[in-house]
Amino acid sequence: MSRPTVYIETYGCQMNVSDSELMYGRLAANGYEPVEGPEGADVILVNTCAIRDHAEQRVIGRLxxxxxxxxxxxxxxxxxxxxxxxxxxxxxKARHVSLVVGPDGYRALPALLDGARSGERVTATSFDLEEHYEDFAPRRFDKVKAWIPVQRGCDYRCTYCIVPYTRGAERSRRLDDVVRETEQVVRDGMTEVVLLGQTVNSYHDGAHDFADLLRAVGDVAGIRRIRFTSPHPNDFTDRVIDAIASVPQVCEHVHLPMQSGSSRVLKRMLRRYTREGYAECVRRLRDAIPGVNLTTDIIVGFPGETEADFEETLSLVQEIGFEDAYTFKFSPRDGTPATRMPASETVSDAVASERLERLIATVRAGARERNLRLLGTRHEVLVEREAKRGEMLMARTRDFKTVMIPVEGATVGAYYTVELTGTSGSTFTGAIVRDEPARRLSLPMAASC
Structure with a gap:
């Protein structure tokens, strides 16, 4: 008898990607065969994002x-x-959908699917603040780097954000469990890990903080690169910054969400820092980690944002010099405090769109100017995958710059030294420096049972 097949389509952040890996692993362990497309699958699951209305409308259409x-x-x-x-x-909304399951319900997924395949229509959306899926064996999509959740949920409750309502209160995995998963990643042949959390640097398992976690993961033999996302500016303690600076495996890149450069808007967002406080966090990071690459998230058109507020955002972007930014127009989410702000404070879509265009142009202009100055310099890269462009591979530097290199003579999963030969403004082309040959980390043998 053939095994039932399952296809999972994933939308949203890296945490959703990680959750899809957990679901695939759970279902594979319960007799399901993962497949690459929806055509003819016995089970089709759509793993969704709720951060913006556009994402939800896209999913409704896809269903x-x-x-x-x-x-x-x-x-x-x-x-x-x-x-x-x-x-x-x-x-x-979708009568052909028979199962709805939230992020804390994946342990019951095989049983829920049994019911759905018998004709039941089931909803499972209870929070479980003890659930970390420690006994799950994820089926990873990526064979070069591994996404490792270290924390679930969020306690910050920014006024625009739906995450506390969809993922519950913040809770952290035990440090030993994260280390155990990292060791398995190495046995599986990967040398880079990305530690995930909604406010990842607020990690605390009751005995260990994020600084302890970075040091412990860095001590795992075979790990060559450690990244993390997304931190909160308020949680960069001196201990955490010192760990980033002193653990050799931690990469020189911090994605530091700013959201606005106006203290007035930040207060209304309930971000719990000011413009000056954010700039001070940047200064502390740059003082401790020379050459650190900073990227960010920014929202325009938040209720009540004036042109003067927006100009403060532009000026802080120019002052800090982000290498890239994920930029968004404010999207109201039902149930969040921002939707209860006076209608008179709504920023029109036309104004928000125009501000977004100016913001993107400002970010790109600064990044292009800095990137042009890097041409001719040499960097270590890890080749991640084939590029969409023919005959090229996509690789990343330690500080998260994207470099396209020729396929010939290069291998996915290998490290090379490259010289940057060109830039589009945001990405680079590079040539492998042949007097520094490709290097692969020597991995330990898998431990016997």
Missing amino acids: GELRRFMKPGAVLGVAGCMAQRLGPTLLE
């Missing part, structure tokens, strides 16, 4: 498209943050 791939008896389910937020409403 309609997926109907045509469903064979008789197939199950279509929705997982993740949008599932948590909408719950049974999703079953009403």
